[in-house]
Amino acid sequence: MAKNDQSRRNVLVMRFSALGDVAMTIPVLYPACRANPGTHFVMLTKKWPASMFHDRPDNLEVVGIDVQKEYKGLAGLVKLALKLRREYDVNAVADLHNVLRTRVMDLVFKVCGIPVVKLDKERTRRKALVNHKSDEPVTPTHDRYRNVFSELGLEVPDDFTRLYDGKPLPVSPIVLEKEPGQRWIAISPFSAHDGKVYPLELMDKVVGLLSEHEDYWLFLMGGGKEEKIALRGLAKKYKRVTSMAEIKHGFIDEYALLGKCDLMLTMDSANMHLASLMGLKSVTIWGATSPACGFLGYGQDASSDIQLDMDCRPCSIYGERDCRYGDYRCMTGISPESVAAHVVDLLEHNA
Numbered sequence: 001m002a003k004n005d006q007s008r009r010n011v012l013v014m015r016f017s018a019l020g021d022v023a024m025t026i027p028v029l030y031p032a033c034r035a036n037p038g039t040h041f042v043m044l045t046k047k048w049p050a051s052m053f054h055d056r057p058d059n060l061e062v063v064g065i066d067v068q069k070e071y072k073g074l075a076g077l078v079k080l081a082l083k084l085r086r087e088y089d090v091n092a093v094a095d096l097h098n099v100l101r102t103r104v105m106d107l108v109f110k111v112c113g114i115p116v117v118k119l120d121k122e123r124t125r126r127k128a129l130v131n132h133k134s135d136e137p138v139t140p141t142h143d144r145y146r147n148v149f150s151e152l153g154l155e156v157p158d159d160f161t162r163l164y165d166g167k168p169l170p171v172s173p174i175v176l177e178k179e180p181g182q183r184w185i186a187i188s189p190f191s192a193h194d195g196k197v198y199p200l201e202l203m204d205k206v207v208g209l210l211s212e213h214e215d216y217w218l219f220l221m222g223g224g225k226e227e228k229i230a231l232r233g234l235a236k237k238y239k240r241v242t243s244m245a246e247i248k249h250g251f252i253d254e255y256a257l258l259g260k261c262d263l264m265l266t267m268d269s270a271n272m273h274l275a276s277l278m279g280l281k282s283v284t285i286w287g288a289t290s291p292a293c294g295f296l297g298y299g300q301d302a303s304s305d306i307q308l309d310m311d312c313r314p315c316s317i318y319g320e321r322d323c324r325y326g327d328y329r330c331m332t333g334i335s336p337e338s339v340a341a342h343v344v345d346l347l348e349h350n351a
Contacts, residue, residue: 009039010089011152014105015096016067018192020270020295021141022049025096026277027160027298028145033057035155042088052251052274054170055163061088067101077101081108094148095119117151120144122294126317129292138294138317160298162279163255172256174247181215183347186257186264186280188221188271189231195288196268196319198331198339200230204237205336206265210343211238219244219257221271262350265343268319272297281350283343287331288321290314306342308333 015025022045033041034057043053043062050064063084065071071080081104084090093109093116095102106116122144128134149156164170178184189203198206210216218241220231231243244257251274258264258278266272266282268289275282276297286307289295293314296302307313313330315321323329 008089009036009091010042011039011092011094011154012042012044012084012088012090012109013094013096014044014102016046016101017097017099018270019049019052020273021097022046023052023270023273023277024141024295024298025145026053026163028142028149028156029060030057031158031160032146032149032154032156033060035157039154040088042084042090044084052277054252054255055167074104077104078108081105085109085112085114090114092152093117094152096145096148115152117148119148126293130314130316132311135292137292140296141294142298144294163277164259165279169259170252170256172249172253174249174253175256175260178260183213183216183263184219184257184261185210185216185343185347186219186221186261186266186271186275188264188266188269190222190224190227191267191269191319193288193316193319195316195321195323195328195330196286198267198285198287198334199328202332202334202336202339204234206339206343207234207238207241209336209340211241213344214240216240216347218242219261221245221254263343263347265339268295272300276300281346283346285331285334285339286313287328288314288316288319288323293317304346306334306339 015022037059041060045064047064047066050062053062071077091114093114095106095116095118098119098121109116122138125136125138146156191197210218220234220243222231222245228245231245235241235243254274255278258275258280261280264275264280264282266284268284268286272282272284276299282297282300284305286305290313291302308330310330
């Protein structure tokens with residue numbers, strides 16, 4: 001981008017981390033861009049998540065970088081901050097991550113006289129929640145993102161609906177036409193941590209029960225090597241079940257699929273947030289984490305989710321802790337029959 005007129009506001013937005021965390025910026029960032037047409041926004045993130053920003057506003061530019069290689073260490077971060085200031089005439093910074101990496105960059109911008117607003121991570125409230133000293137939930141991440149923009153004096157309407165709203169869905173060669181009467185269900189059975197994963201042998205039974213409905217078509221989502229093997233087995237075992245992990249695809253293909261689905265069954269994972277981006281209702285199975293941790297998908301209803309009321313939940317904000325009992329009973333205690341029945345009930349109720 002060419003240098004802008006100095007009278008124009010140019011806001012740098014930063015969020016690295018996991019895919020889901022970056023996806024959660026979109027329902028806040030896109031409305032902010034549209035409500036402030038005279039402001040240019042530059043979204044800085046990792047290279048892979050950068051490709052998820054489809055159907056974006058005209059005044060939003062997305063920059064994907066490899067901070068581990070291109071801008072490694074303290075010197076690299078200082079170099080990056082100065083480069084961004086120079087190339088984009090940055091005159092305001094929205095730090096939606098607030099970790100050591102972004103705080104180093106924040107300091108550089110502050111020294112240059114550029115105002116910086118950082119995400120409030122509510123660490124005290126998080127700690128009290130997982131240590132069961134308080135039941136007070138963490139403020140939803142979307143609201144905390146919105147507060148950052150508000151503190152910069154920007155309009156931030158809470159009116160996101162979905163990507164491609166009022167527009168044709170993206171066309172993908174790997175997504176077939178949906179026949180009348182079919183119910184499409186996306187199933188994302190994996191997550192980054194064991195505490196957030198419904199055991200595969202139980203999910204196998206859920207898939208089997210749902211596949212008994214002849215009008216249900218199931219699409220299994222996952223990408224790792226072991227995930228592909230597991231999903232391949234389920235797809236071969238049951239009728240009308242497709243493993244998307246077997247098909248090379250990108251975000252545009254996933255958006256095309258989710259835009260045609262009637263429901264998503266997911267874990268506390270990135271796919272919950274991708275469903276939200278397409279306005280798709282999701283049913284999340286919560287284990288070690290909880291909607292109270294602040295990461296519920298935008299526009300999703302926690303009352304439609306599945307979780308057990310246990311004294312030990314939530315035990316972690318991100319789900320990375322090992323189960324204190326060693327059996328992840330918060331997940332294994334949920335029967336496949338109850339999951340399948342809940343999905344069927346929601347589909348029939350919303351028919």
